[in-house]
Amino acid sequence: MTNAILELKEFTVRDAIFAIGTNATDCHPLIGVYMLEAHARGTKLIVADPRRTELAKHADIWLRHRPGTDVALLNGMMHVILTESLMDRDFIAARTENFDALRETVLAYPPERASAITHVPADKIAAAARMFARAENAATYYTMGITQHVTGVDNVLSVSNLALLTGNLGKPKAGVNPLRGQNNVQGACDMGALPNVFPAYQPVTDDKIREKFEKAWGVPLSGKPGLTIPDVLHGLEHGSVKALFIFGENPMRSDPDINHVKHCMENVDFSPLKEARFIVVQDLFLTETAEIADVVLPGASFAEKDGTFSNTERRVQRVRQAVAPVGKPDWLILTELMRAMGTKADYAGPEAVFDEMRTLAPSYAGISYARLEQGGIPWPCPNESHPGTPILHVGKCNRGPGLFCAVDFKPPAENPDESYPLILTTGRVAAHYHTGTMTRRCWGLDAAHPEESLEIHPEDAARLGIAHDDPIRVTTRRGTLTTKANVTTRVPVGTTFISFHFSETPGNILTNSAADPISKTPEYKVCAVRVERARA
Amino acid sequence: MESVVTTCPYCGCGCSFTLNVEGGEIVSAVPQVDNVVNLGRLCLKGRFGFDFVHHKDRLRTPLVRRNGTLEEATWDEAYGVIAERFADIRKKHGPDAIAAFSSARCTNEENYLLQKLMRAVVGTNNIDHCARL
Amino acid sequence: MNMSTFVVANPRKCIACKSCEIACAVAHLKTTVATAGAVDAPFQPRLCLVQTPLAAMPVQCRQCEDAPCAAICPARAITRRDGAVVVDTDRCFGCKSCMLACPFGAMDMAAAGGEAPDAAAPAKARTVAHKCDLCAGRPGGPACVEACPALAFVVVRPDELQKTVADRRRAAAMPPA
Numbered sequence: 001m002t003n004a005i006l007e008l009k010e011f012t013v014r015d016a017i018f019a020i021g022t023n024a025t026d027c028h029p030l031i032g033v034y035m036l037e038a039h040a041r042g043t044k045l046i047v048a049d050p051r052r053t054e055l056a057k058h059a060d061i062w063l064r065h066r067p068g069t070d071v072a073l074l075n076g077m078m079h080v081i082l083t084e085s086l087m088d089r090d091f092i093a094a095r096t097e098n099f100d101a102l103r104e105t106v107l108a109y110p111p112e113r114a115s116a117i118t119h120v121p122a123d124k125i126a127a128a129a130r131m132f133a134r135a136e137n138a139a140t141y142y143t144m145g146i147t148q149h150v151t152g153v154d155n156v157l158s159v160s161n162l163a164l165l166t167g168n169l170g171k172p173k174a175g176v177n178p179l180r181g182q183n184n185v186q187g188a189c190d191m192g193a194l195p196n197v198f199p200a201y202q203p204v205t206d207d208k209i210r211e212k213f214e215k216a217w218g219v220p221l222s223g224k225p226g227l228t229i230p231d232v233l234h235g236l237e238h239g240s241v242k243a244l245f246i247f248g249e250n251p252m253r254s255d256p257d258i259n260h261v262k263h264c265m266e267n268v269d270f271s272p273l274k275e276a277r278f279i280v281v282q283d284l285f286l287t288e289t290a291e292i293a294d295v296v297l298p299g300a301s302f303a304e305k306d307g308t309f310s311n312t313e314r315r316v317q318r319v320r321q322a323v324a325p326v327g328k329p330d331w332l333i334l335t336e337l338m339r340a341m342g343t344k345a346d347y348a349g350p351e352a353v354f355d356e357m358r359t360l361a362p363s364y365a366g367i368s369y370a371r372l373e374q375g376g377i378p379w380p381c382p383n384e385s386h387p388g389t390p391i392l393h394v395g396k397c398n399r400g401p402g403l404f405c406a407v408d409f410k411p412p413a414e415n416p417d418e419s420y421p422l423i424l425t426t427g428r429v430a431a432h433y434h435t436g437t438m439t440r441r442c443w444g445l446d447a448a449h450p451e452e453s454l455e456i457h458p459e460d461a462a463r464l465g466i467a468h469d470d471p472i473r474v475t476t477r478r479g480t481l482t483t484k485a486n487v488t489t490r491v492p493v494g495t496t497f498i499s500f501h502f503s504e505t506p507g508n509i510l511t512n513s514a515a516d517p518i519s520k521t522p523e524y525k526v527c528a529v530r531v532e533r534a535r536a
Numbered sequence: 537m538e539s540v541v542t543t544c545p546y547c548g549c550g551c552s553f554t555l556n557v558e559g560g561e562i563v564s565a566v567p568q569v570d571n572v573v574n575l576g577r578l579c580l581k582g583r584f585g586f587d588f589v590h591h592k593d594r595l596r597t598p599l600v601r602r603n604g605t606l607e608e609a610t611w612d613e614a615y616g617v618i619a620e621r622f623a624d625i626r627k628k629h630g631p632d633a634i635a636a637f638s639s640a641r642c643t644n645e646e647n648y649l650l651q652k653l654m655r656a657v658v659g660t661n662n663i664d665h666c667a668r669l
Numbered sequence: 670m671n672m673s674t675f676v677v678a679n680p681r682k683c684i685a686c687k688s689c690e691i692a693c694a695v696a697h698l699k700t701t702v703a704t705a706g707a708v709d710a711p712f713q714p715r716l717c718l719v720q721t722p723l724a725a726m727p728v729q730c731r732q733c734e735d736a737p738c739a740a741i742c743p744a745r746a747i748t749r750r751d752g753a754v755v756v757d758t759d760r761c762f763g764c765k766s767c768m769l770a771c772p773f774g775a776m777d778m779a780a781a782g783g784e785a786p787d788a789a790a791p792a793k794a795r796t797v798a799h800k801c802d803l804c805a806g807r808p809g810g811p812a813c814v815e816a817c818p819a820l821a822f823v824v825v826r827p828d829e830l831q832k833t834v835a836d837r838r839r840a841a842a843m844p845p846a
Contacts, residue, residue, distance in 0.1 A: 005549065005572075005573055006572050006573070006575075025686070026684075027547060028548065029684060029686055029818050030549050030577060030818060032684055033577070033682075033818050033819045036682065036819065037682075040681065054683075054684045179547075179549075180667075181547060181548060182547065182548060182640040182641055183548065183550065183640070183641060184639075184640055184641060184643065185665075185666065186548065187643070188638055188640045188642075188647045188665045191638075191647035191648045191651060192647075192648070192655075192663075193638035193639075193650065193663055193664065193665045194663070194664060194667070195662060195664050198655075199648060204661050217656040218656075219656050219657075221656065221659075222632075222655070222660055222661055225661055226635070226661030226662035226663060227632075227664065229665075230668075232637070232662065235635070240632075240633065241633055241634075241635050242628075242634065243622060243633065243635070244635050245618075245634075245635070245637070245650075245654075246636070247636065247637060247638050247642065248638075248640075249639055249666060254669060255669065256669075278621045283595065284595065285591075286593070290599075291606075293601070293606075294600070294617075294621075295599065295601070295614050295617050295618055296600075297598050298594070298595035298598065299642075302542065302545035303545075303589050304589070307642075307643025307644060307646065308645065309545075309550060310550075310644060311543075311573065312548030313550070315572070316644070317550055317552065318541075318542070319543050320541060320542045321540070322542060323562060323589065326594050326595075327595070327596060330642055330643075330646045331643070331646050334646060334653060336611070336615060337618060337619070338649070338653050340612075340615035340616065341618075341619045341657050342619070353649060354644065356648075357644070375571060376550070376571070376572065376573075430581075430684075431686075431687060432581075433547070438585065439546075439581060439585055439588070441587070441706070442584060443584075443587055443702055443703075443705045443706035443710070444587075444691035445580065445581065445584055445691065447691070447694070447712030448691050448712070488722055521668055522669065558701075562703070563703075564702075577820070578816075579688065579818045580686050580687060580688040580691055580816075580818075584688075584702070586702075587702045590707075591707075
């Protein structure tokens, strides 16, 4: 997030919230609640979501766009802002570049054209554009509804274009605010658990940066960017990757097209040597992924160790041990493994690891365990007297001028046809988290939401002879599962929804692994599906 | 009863709560009031999502696959197998034949250590995690 | 006049998350949550989250002054105690008349003893009437109210209700100019 969560408490009648592709009340409940409370105080709430989420029910304007048409929707809104001169000319002149290219592209998306693509009435697109642009401050919040598309990067750029066009960056109650789905997905990125960057996004291809890390770690380092998750799976399938260490992840349930993931993971080398691949899993439970591993290390839960998490607003906060670990804390396992592999790794504890990290990661340099005792600190925090940075891009964007990136609409990778006539989109439910490894083993959470169901519109259900709660078979080109029908107008005609929390009915057996060419994020949010009544 | 203030392990909001512990078992999670995220509130996962910690199915010892089945092993045996296989693969196919998926659910310190292990010990940048997914 | 206290939720605030259902079930457990999970204790909340495509709201007992459930109970198992309508589960024989009588659908049937699960001796479940007891005796008050992240619940106490009504009467009598 460019901005801070608690700004939502400060929004007034003059401000607007734009929630696009985020089911915040289910997936980030506190943020969702703060949005609804701002709306109750008179803040304008614009929601773009194919599903009638709790946020959509309360919205001043609900844009029920067809899954995968976000660029067309946002370009349509920007068309109205441009043609009605509602943009922030001063901000554009002082703070941005490449405006002419954006103008040229966006002017090709009058609301009528955007409407034809998105199925949102043109006047609603125009009304949303006016409401957003006329607000004193307007903040955009998004989640996987924006990123999990083959056009995920284009979608994010469009959100950014809208913020730049209306001057909603670098000030309170504004910004481009991705709500991150996991407790420490921000931190895992910050720490360099990415194939192209060291901690704090320092490129592995930069010789000076690499020298810094080589000096600190005392070994020569590779300047060749590594493989992304889909590349690793491809490498396993074709034999170029021989070993995989999986730390607290369950790709056999979380990755798209899990029949294919299984094929990659279980693949025995095609080469004449017939050498099997080697998989290590470190996790709390014997997950579906751990079941096919060669070595399984028992991990520790959040309550059994010390450390830090960085939340969606970049705030670094302490994690503290409450109970004794069942096995060993993960930081200890990793250092013991490093020693077993012949490297010196003597850390007194997580604080020593953190202190080494912050000497190498400039944005974390000023954050210490001692300071965190007084509360979390949002990075960048370059030195110990710096208070942290709740709002990014104030006065000037990090890269210099804010860059408009003109993008055209491109359709999803897989669209409904005669054999697979409906759209399937996926997401979470409030009670569960990801592949359910933790929440399915919590008494109250699992009891409150014990099983999967497929949301399907009454018209589609009637045409297929399906009644509420009927057993149904759900099939895509990649797999099939049997679940129950949840006949509801929460989804629009032609679109269905399933989660991915339930091991016994794994939603990701259905999803498409087609991915954004830049981010490699798969298109979990759109694929083509066939639904039939199953024999009971 | 002991009480420990910590950060929620679920979504990216980063709510803080106190875990109340009795006899080594977490009995409740109570929201922190004086912070800058959750202000005395918690969602259902934050408040009622802790008992997996004590679940009977928790893995307690390392497992190593022998003759096709995962069998209990000591820590040193497990580390030994990993070190040996990684060294062997590295020798035959180079460091880029080894990859790791890190964890968005684990701590900063652990993510730092795993990327260091891959980059400095194995010698590859093949490290990624589910932020991409 | 001796009106009862009751708990009600505001559908304008509810996010349909079911925190209230879990909080209710946990508050009435006679063991820890981890033990309940280990013995697979039945999940028996005394309120029910209703979610429709248009709105969401938990529904629970209004602690009616002239409670239809109490009036119809042939076992005289439902009585008013300290301002709440309560079920004497020892007297209840599970005839379900109260379920039919309650206009809110707030009355349910559940396994007696399900809230004190014992793995060694699974409850030979008698099914008895089951309803909101306002968390009588719970130090923090009703658990649903405490757990709701949206602050959607209100404990309606007689004095506050009277004050609200008085304010509305004043507003009705003197509309803004």
